[in-house]
Amino acid sequence: MQCTATYRPSFLVIVLFIGLVFFGSIPVSAEKTNSDNNTIVLYGIFPTNGTLSSSGDQAKETFNKAIDDINSFLVHQGSSKNVQGITTDMESDPESALQAVKKLHEQGITKVIGYFSSSQLETIKDYADSEGILILSTGSSSPTLAIAGDNILRFNPDDKKQAMAVDQIWSEQNISEIIPIARDDLWGHDLVKFVSHNLSKGMTLEDGVWYDTNTTTFSAYLSQLDTKVGEVLKNTNAENVTIYAVTFDEIEPIMKEAAKPEYANLTKVRWTGCDGNAFSPALTGSTDAAEFACNHNFTALSLGPYTDISPVIYTALKEKLNGEPNGYTYGEYDAVWIAFESHLIDGKTDASSLRDAITTISNSYTGIAGKDFKNEAGDMVEGHYNQWGLVKENGAVMYSNLGHASIWNMGGEIYLVKYYPNT
Numbered sequence: 001m002q003c004t005a006t007y008r009p010s011f012l013v014i015v016l017f018i019g020l021v022f023f024g025s026i027p028v029s030a031e032k033t034n035s036d037n038n039t040i041v042l043y044g045i046f047p048t049n050g051t052l053s054s055s056g057d058q059a060k061e062t063f064n065k066a067i068d069d070i071n072s073f074l075v076h077q078g079s080s081k082n083v084q085g086i087t088t089d090m091e092s093d094p095e096s097a098l099q100a101v102k103k104l105h106e107q108g109i110t111k112v113i114g115y116f117s118s119s120q121l122e123t124i125k126d127y128a129d130s131e132g133i134l135i136l137s138t139g140s141s142s143p144t145l146a147i148a149g150d151n152i153l154r155f156n157p158d159d160k161k162q163a164m165a166v167d168q169i170w171s172e173q174n175i176s177e178i179i180p181i182a183r184d185d186l187w188g189h190d191l192v193k194f195v196s197h198n199l200s201k202g203m204t205l206e207d208g209v210w211y212d213t214n215t216t217t218f219s220a221y222l223s224q225l226d227t228k229v230g231e232v233l234k235n236t237n238a239e240n241v242t243i244y245a246v247t248f249d250e251i252e253p254i255m256k257e258a259a260k261p262e263y264a265n266l267t268k269v270r271w272t273g274c275d276g277n278a279f280s281p282a283l284t285g286s287t288d289a290a291e292f293a294c295n296h297n298f299t300a301l302s303l304g305p306y307t308d309i310s311p312v313i314y315t316a317l318k319e320k321l322n323g324e325p326n327g328y329t330y331g332e333y334d335a336v337w338i339a340f341e342s343h344l345i346d347g348k349t350d351a352s353s354l355r356d357a358i359t360t361i362s363n364s365y366t367g368i369a370g371k372d373f374k375n376e377a378g379d380m381v382e383g384h385y386n387q388w389g390l391v392k393e394n395g396a397v398m399y400s401n402l403g404h405a406s407i408w409n410m411g412g413e414i415y416l417v418k419y420y421p422n423t
Contacts, residue, residue, distance in 0.1 A: 040083045040343045042067065042336060045100045045114035050092030051213075051248040052117055052139070054281055055326050059115035059138060060087055062329040065320045066336035069313075083340055092248075094123035105133045110351050111342075113335050115328065117248075118142035118187035119213070125152060134351040136339060136358070138331040141275070142190040146377035151351050153358060153378040155331030155338075155369065156303055157407075159187075161383030161415075162275060163194040165301055165405035168419040169387055170242065170272070171200050177236045178272075180208030181225050181254065182246035191246050191274060206232060208244070215250070218257045222266065229265040241269040245277060252282035255289035255298075273300030278388050279326045283397065290397040294390040303327030304386035304404055306370035313368045324399055327386070330369035338362055338372070383407040387419075 044063045047056035067085035074081050088104065090096040097120035104112055105127075113136045116124070121140040128135050128151040135152050141159045145152065170178070178195075182188040188210070196205045209225045211218065225243065232241055243266070245251055251273065258266045271293065277283075278300035283293045304327060305314045317325045317333065342357045355378070362372040375381050384406045391400045403421035410416055 038081045040081060040340060042083060042085050042339050043104055043109050043112050044085060044087045044336075045090055045097070045104070045112055045116075046087060047092045047096075047115060047117075047120075048089040051250055052092035052115070054249055054279070055139060055276075055328060056092070056115050058321050058326045058329050059332045060089075061321055062317060062325070062332045063087060063113065063336055065317060066333045069316075070337065070340050085336075092117070092120075094120045097121075098124045098127060101127060101133065101135070105131055110134060110349055111136065111339065111354055113137075113332070113339055115139040115332065117185075118145055118190070119185045121145055121152060122186055125150065128152065128351075132351040134354045134358070136335045138328040138335065140187070142187045143194060144186060144190050146375075146379055148376040148378075150378070151355065153355065153362075153374070155335045155362075155372065155380065156328060157380045157383035158377075159191045160194050160198075161407045162191065162301060162385065163198040164407050164415060164417045165383065165385045165419075166195060166272070166274070167198045167200055167203070168405050168417055169299070169301070170203060172419055172421065173242070173270075174240055175242050176202055176240045177204055177206060177232050178242055178244050179206045179225065179228050179232060180244040180246060181221065182208055182210055182244070183213050183248070183250075184210040185213050187276070188246045192244075195244070205244075211250075216253065218250075218254050222254070222257050222263055226263040226265045229269060233265060233268060238268045239270075242272045243269060244272050244274075246274050248276045249280055249282065251277040251280050251293075252287075252289045255283065255292045256287070259288050259292040267296065270297035270299075273298060275300070275302050275327055275385075278302035279324060279399065281323075283390065284399065285396050290390070294392055294397045297389070299387055299389045299402060301385040301387055301405070303330060303369070304384050305330050305368050306366070306384070317368070324388075330367075331380070334365070334367035334369045334372055337367060338365060381409045387421075 046060040067083050070083045088100050090100040101124045111134045116137050116139050118140040137154050138156055143158045143160050146158050180192050182192050209221050211221045283290050338358055338361050341361050345357055359374055362374050365372045370384055373381050386404045387402045388399050389402045390397050405419045408416045
């Protein structure tokens with residue numbers, strides 16, 4: 001990658017603009033990349049229908065929020081530049097993601113920001129690599145997709161970190177038996193596998209129930225799960241058992257079905273979720289799913305904000321989204337700012353050069369998601385997760401922050417994992 005000598009990626013710089021405080025790395029020189037065009041265009045793709053829609057909707061809103069904040073910053077700095085965000089809606093299935101990426105690439109676009117599931121990212125990966133389009137992704141965390149040198153950069157850690165964090169939580173809860181119900185896809189299998197690899201001594205992950213990702217009726221799967229839980233309860237106290245739900249928004253029909261009286265064993269144990277369902281809106285309010293989840297101690301991990309650095313941005317996102325942000329929104333926000341910075345470099349615009357530029361910026365960048373330093377595969381190295389539970393107030397179920405787990409990289413594959421409960 002060749003850049004002009006005037007650009008130097010900064011470390012943490014504090015910038016004030018239009019009533020907001022943004023903490024990140026802003027280049028020392030904001031020179032134009034094209035003297036004839038002061039408009040920088042960033043492209044986003046988001047699932048707004050299907051099982052990813054609640055997360056996709058938040059990611060899209062966050063993308064637009066970041067665009068607005070960048071433009072406010074530019075006005076405050078007296079810059080003649082402006083940023084335009086163009087978004088494309090897609091479905092939650094992998095093929096829809098591939099077609100959306102192809103459509104943008106046919107217009108000559110070489111860089112796309114988006115919320116993609118791991119299955120979607122797996123489907124578009126070969127096309128992105130072969131056709132020279134760089135994907136800046138949140139939403140995908142499958143370790144199988146942690147591949148050095150490809151055209152995928154992920155603005156969140158892979159699920160090896162989530163596996164470490166949930167093990168700490170189960171240790172705190174004295175859990176010894178875990179029974180999964182999980183999506184039968186790349187992400188589901190990877191998360192369950194790495195959770196199994198990271199279990200503390202004395203914990204056992206039972207053979208789980210795997211459901212097809214197109215499933216809409218879960219009675220057969222929950223009958224299997226009820227039987228498995230019953231077998232475990234013959235030798236283990238109920239308070240030491242958890243069902244591990246590795247799902248997206250299908251957590252709603254699963255919980256609604258589980259509340260029926262024919263599943264006697266599903267009501268005897270606690271339920272644990274994951275980052276795919278931590279903020280499912282269906283688990284709030286006064287629905288059957290919300291009641292069941294709250295009554296059975298449902299807790300789930302979600303990536304948390306780096307609020308010590310940027311509390312104002314966190315508060316602004318919470319207002320924009322009308323509620324607690326999904327953990328992946330933080331990486332989405334930072335990805336837009338980092339993509340913007342990459343346009344301020346007078347250099348090449350092919351995918352390989354853009355990857356080098358964005359990686360360089362990321363490695364000296366601290367934003368709402370935290371330190372964005374990336375490993376060889378282009379994923380965030382560290383992981384910081386909030387643990388969310390459910391409480392009932394005035395007859396309605398709502399989310400409550402129970403604590404957080406942080407995973408710090410100590411070099412190589414050595415990590416320090418700590419859990420901090422809220423007291």
